[in-house]
Amino acid sequence: MLAKRLTVSAPGKAILHGEHAVVHGKAALAVALNLRTFLQIRPCNNGKVAIHLPNIGTSLNWEMGQLQTLLTAFSAGLDQSKSPSPEQMDKLREIGSPIVIPAATESLAALAFLYLYLSISAKYGQIPSVEIVVWSELPVGAGLGSSAAYSVCLAAALLTACGAIGCPLKEEKYIARWPEEELDLINQWAFRGEQVIHGKPSGVDNSVATWGGVLRFQSGKITLLKRVPTLRILLTNTKVSRSTRTLVAGVKDKILKFPAIMNPVLASIDAISNECENVLEAIALSPSQKYYLVLEELVDINQHHLNVIGVGHTSLDRVCQVTANHGLHSKLTGAGGGGCAITLLRPDTDPLIVEAARQDLSACGFECWETSIGASGICLHSPTSLKPEVLQIFSKV
The missing domain is CATH 3.30.70.890 (GHMP kinase, C-terminal domain)
Structure with a gap:
């Protein structure tokens, strides 16, 4: 379980070549953009789960008991191999009631968080009372993969918090990445978060945010290029x-x-x-x-x-x-x-x-x-590896 605060980041994405042609079966090259989304998760003992999104001026929190009720009702049906069902989304909207505009950025961000929190808790053991702060260098709604970077950061942080994946950051390191099989698990869960936000995402954006570098996408097949420059x-x-x-x-x-x-x-x-x-x-x-x-x-x-x-x-x-x-x-x-x-x-x-x-x-x-x-994908940070502006944001919330 989460014993200390953790900080992760994931990149945005751009399309280098292949826009629109990819819809018609041609190849596209998607690249990791070194404008990043940063997430810090902290253990707390107030019996609440809270998320702060300073980019969009939103802070939300839920009582653990409120989430426990929903967790019990859905524990059999929340899994990374299954898409969010309409029934699950209706239940999530009920407890996400502080957000009143269903299609608003704030609402979708809250629903993606709740879905991932409950899904991962259901499968791997409930995540304790935590506080999460997410801040991004990426503009929202500009086609640069901001929602995917958010979903990948959430998936990585929550999976680490409940012990489903390890914490590869050692004291002597500034930045660390998970092994390939754990990155794959992060990517699977992040795709479910993207489904909550977008309905039918291609999977390209969350794959770029997870793996980084350059990805080739063609006819639904995603291939990571092995040797690429920045x-x-x-x-x-x-x-x-x-x-x-x-x-x-x-x-x-x-x-x-x-x-x-x-x-x-x-x-x-x-x-x-x-x-x-x-x-x-x-x-x-x-x-x-x-x-x-x-x-x-x-x-x-x-x-x-x-x-x-x-x-x-x-x-x-x-x-x-x-x-x-x-x-x-x-x-x-x-x-x-x-x-x-x-x-x-x-x-x-x-x-x-x-x-x-x-x-x-x-x-x-x-x-x-x-x-x-061609930037790196999702990674863990020590405090000394973070930019001063990121540290400042986290210290304010």
Whole structure:
């Protein structure tokens, strides 16, 4: 059982190549984004289970007796091999009654937490009175896997708290990761949390948050690339909202209307994903400048393709124009129609150029971060490994 506070973190995700084409059986490359969600779980003796979400201004708590009643009623049916049932979700909504807007971020976050807490308690032994604080560097609703990072952090923390998985962090270490079989268990439970939030997730986001690095996704099969480099990028949030469902439907309509035109475009996007995979493996073995030039060309070609299939946006065009003025190469990431873009940075890119591009993007009203892709997945942290701003957040709550 949990004897001391533990801190875990998981990365967000971006799509490097293969957006929309993946819906039609083509390959996509999903990458771990080194903007992370941090969770701290602490034992307490007040007879309550509490969760604090300062990013969205929410704090909730439940009496252990209240949860025990629900745990008894559902103990036979809560398992990582089963999807959440409508009956289970109705029961959870009853005790999640402080949240009154069913589709709100706060409500979904609370329901995912309750489902994972009760499911894991039912299978491995009830988790004692705890307090959880979750804080994220990821913007919510920007298509960067914030909910998956949250679910993976919850699963890892709760499984560790009840002893279902070990605690690999030793005193002499700053950061540690679980062995492969325990990561797989974390991922399975996190997927159930994602189902609570999204209904029918692909499993890509939680897999990226669990394993990190780069994952290839095609026709429902997820493969972790073994040798990948860490690449510097600028990540830009245009803050333009969009409907993924509408964009996906629009691409499908174009394919039906112009199959002879659109199918070759999708095949070309697939080829870009495959070529990029080969180049990433080559960079991991020998980081030659020539490979980064190829990556930049692939980014440019794919961005043109994404405009052709109808998922571009003037805000994304603006990101590409602004960064091109500084000799940089950008493309949308995710659904398109607004949302976010990534800009590749070569290892030798002048920091002054990066800062100038950031300032110009900010002047457009965009939000911009310099970060990296290919980051590590879910891990445990010692306090000395945490950024000062993370420690400050945890100390305030």
